Amino acid sequence: MGLKAVTSGIVVANDSTKPRSKTEKTGSKPPPPAANTLPDVDVFQSRSVPNIFAQVPVGDLYRKTNDAALLRFLDEAIAYAHLAPLSSLDDAKLAIYTKSLPKVELHQHLDGSIDPETLIEFARQRGIDLPADTIETLSRPAQKANGRSTLKDFFERFRSAQVVWKDRDAIKTLTVHVIEKAAHDNVKHLELQFSPVGMAECHGLDLEDVVKGVIDGVAAATEQFAIGVRLIVTISRRRSVALGWEVEKLAAKYKDRGVVALGLASDEKAYPADEFAPMFQAAEKDGLGRAPHSGEDGPATNVATAIKKLKANRIGHGIRVIFDPEGLELVRTEDIPLEICPSSNILTGAAESWAKHPFRVLLDAGVRVTINTDDPGLFGVTLSDEMALAAKHFDLSCKELRTIISNSVDAAFLEGRDKQKLRLQVLTGISEANRALVDNLTLRELLLLAVGGMRREGMPMDQQRKFVEDFMSYLEAAAEGNAAAKEDAATLLA
Ligand code: ADE
Ligand code: ZN
Secondary structure (H helix, E strand, O other), X not given: OOHHHXXXXXXXXXXXXXXXXXXXXXXXXXXXXXXXXXXXXXXXXXXXXXXXXXXXXXXXXXXXXXXXXXXXXXXXXXXXXXXXXXXXXXXXXHHHHHHHOXXXXXXXXXXXXXXXXXXXXXXXXXXOOOOHHHHHHHXXXXXXXXXXOOHHHHHHHHHHHHHHOOOHHHHHHHHHHHHHHHHHOOEEEEXXXXXXXXXXXXXXXXXXXXXXXXXXXXXXXXXXXXOEEEEEEEEEOOOOHHHHHHHHHHXXXXXXXXXXXXXXXXXXXXXXOHHHHHXXXXXXXXXXXXXXXXXXXXXXXXXXXXXXOOOOOOEEEOHHHHXXXXXXXXXXXXXOOEEEOHHHHHHOOOOOOOOOXXXXXXXXXXXXXXXXXXXXXXXXXXXXXXXXXXXXXXXXXXXXXXXXXXXXXXHOOOOHHHHHHHHXXXXXXXXXXXHHHHHOOOHHHHHHHHHHXXXXXXXXXXXXXXXXXXXXXXXXXXXXXXXXXXXXXXXXXX
């Protein structure tokens, strides 16, 4: 089937073959800019995609034509589009795209995953007493009115949220809820961390019961939803070394029940990691991964300390490593993944602004960066949201998002066949999502992205211009041919 057959079957509304309006003919009033006009910049020279093609999704053109020249143009444009910053895409399409990507979450606190509304409703249903100041703290926006928040402010909110862990059954139910949400967000593998000490405190629970409640929840959720889950048992820096040891022992005890690593969270500025180093060294001997928070808002050198003394094989956040050349060299040479949580960093003030966030610099420096949510309930984000925000603010392309998700697969605490299966599932899903993204673009959107990709690749301007010119000339000729074909048909039928 040729191109004419394609377009004549698809185009209806604003067909360029229709006679021009009077105002256009007299030129008394300039027509409003057509939605398919390309920007008035040098490479586009204000050209327009002929109306006949304007609303046809690229996927329809691609599938229905056997015109070799059109396929060549489309293939080249699609290849460059995958290299383009996705910031030129409209928000709705970007959101659909990031949701469609199969994702891997490496840094999510179960104890920060329940959104305030759910939390308050759950407490009401279960007869959990919520003092007015707890409700007030929880209901506060994630960011202060003046835009300046600190991690200390956030920890206050985080601690208020711990009131819901009433008993083992509450823990199980809410764990299922959190995993269900991740599965609906198209997360294929989730490493959920939690602090048994923090969760046990409010209602005086037994630490081991907390771990069992979470494990119950994981078992129930993974029966129902298409998602793999592993657990990171986390030590709180605010607590004693003795409690730290208890947590490490529990992590080791439940290693065969889905626990894969030991974490370290809470206030990095106030409580240095050093005294917890022996627990992490024990975790290594016990065959557990080590994923402490480090370099989030504390000294930049904390990242190197975590790698050297805590034997960290992944770093929670780690963004401040950008200010420590030795630490930066270490994460690169030792290939230590950073679990970066962009919205969290902005909302807690760990990064001053999106513009000053070091994600792009770290990515370009070859650091194995990953994107995560940290506390999705309290920050009001999903992993898809995080990917879209990161794409927008850090100018990420489809190819870079693929690298970032693939980094998460590599960094996941999974081994052998489990890891291979996840890699295959994720990479296949990303290819499908990329295909669907392009399929639903208009030609104008595809061209904008393609030129963005050409720029990113450093293609000289005259070559970019030539590609656009040739493609547009081809489309104009095809549109005219289509009009002629219609007229022929009309003559024949007369
Ligand atoms: N616990 C929950 N979120 C945290 C964060 N962003 N930093 C340290 N500890 C945390
Ligand atoms: Zn965290």
